[in-house]
Amino acid sequence: MTAEDKTTSASHLAFNRLIREESPTADCNRFAVERCEIGNLRARAPTPYAPAVPSDPARRVLLGFIGQACFTAATSGVAPKTSLAAGLKEEWVAQPGTDRISGCQNFYGRHQSSIVTAQPLAAIVASFDVLAGSRDELTALMKWLTVATAALMAVMMDSLSMTVAFGASMFDTRFGLATQCPKHLVTMNAFPNDALDNDRCHGDLLIQFNVDTAETNNQALQAVLKDFPDGLSLRWRQDRFLLPQTAGAQRRDASRNLLGFKDGTSNLDANSPYLLNRMVWVGNTSGEPGWTHGGTYQAVRIIRTLVERWNVIPLHEQENIIGRDKAEGAPLGMAHERDVPDYLGDPDGRGVPLLAHIRRVNPSDPGSTDSLILRRGYTYSNGLTKAGELDVGLLFTAFQSDLERGFIAVQTRLNGEPLERHIKPDGGGYFFALPGVESTRDHFARVLLETDA
């Protein structure tokens, strides 16, 4: 039995124990479901916000707990890691090892917690078409989805978290929400190097499942599909993962992407409330509809990397295209991964070339300060294309408070970069990650759905 098998079967054992008995410590702010099995979730939601008394103690499962109570702690004896207090600082870039650890995931809060936690080793991004026929049906769907998400995050092992987002099509004529569309939310248009495949783009509702084990992500996705057959139709999905050395290094080093370079070195510091409020969360002064406050724009891009072509070009050419050395990950001309290049002092690009990816993407001039984004990049592998080439790449996600100033501005700066010869974006879309669910009386998009048409 491999280490992975052992973890998986341990997960199953603990999960099965949970569906038979209540955790002794998870007794705060709870409500129960009648039955909750992997792939067969039956949340008891009809009077969704009143604590329900389970009729059959042998089958009840705990949902929705707040505060210190942590399911992981309850079942594993391991105290939840909250790096919040330790990590408060206002630097622009995340420091190694300070990213929030994906330990206990609180479901309730002003923001969806999954957006700023450290990247797990695996994830699924699933985009759905919403089949609800009216505002009332949509409201019912969002209530159920809230209960299901709280349930899955509470009962699934390995600290599953989920992120729920709306696409621009939710604000068409179906639900009378057009006047409430977030200001910058549009259907993603193709950039010059894109070859978008409509079957892998857009969607009404996006759910991201984040947890270290691919199996748990799949089980959570199946649970959602099983419970919403009349409400949601899967449009596309993309499974993704981080290469294992990230785990080996206790997530202190950036993971390598399939081009062989460390990816994620220079990123917004997700431990800084100042930066998150400024660059990620939509706030009260944004001029955005009130219901959006606490949410964030989510740009998703499925970017195929043409590895066969990349792997035959010389190392120095690869490094000039990215702007970092491949082994250490340092900016060219510097020694260490975390060194910060001085572009002002190098106007001719003698160190980092002017066209290099990292310089184009973040020239570090006053104009680019406003376009900092919180990146979450993962590798994906879909086997082979019909032409017999590897169908692999980067599933890129960026969170920002202003889509135009963030992802669209950054991607526009990248148009024509030398890296384009080795990548082909073919899917994804723009979404708005909903504000968090603040209590058991709240549900996803409640304020939006209660607003008059």
Ligand code: HEM
């Ligand atoms: C397959 C496509 C891509 C590859 C292989 C790639 C690779 C890399 C690598 C190796 C780095 C340097 C390490 C780091 O700081 O994380 C980097 C940095 C970065 N990339 Fe990309 N990237 C890709 C697409 C994108 C896209 C689509 C965007 C946004 C539109 C983007 C935005 C950034 C940013 C903001 C940085 C940090 C630059 C800095 O502040 O120094 N990348 N990328």
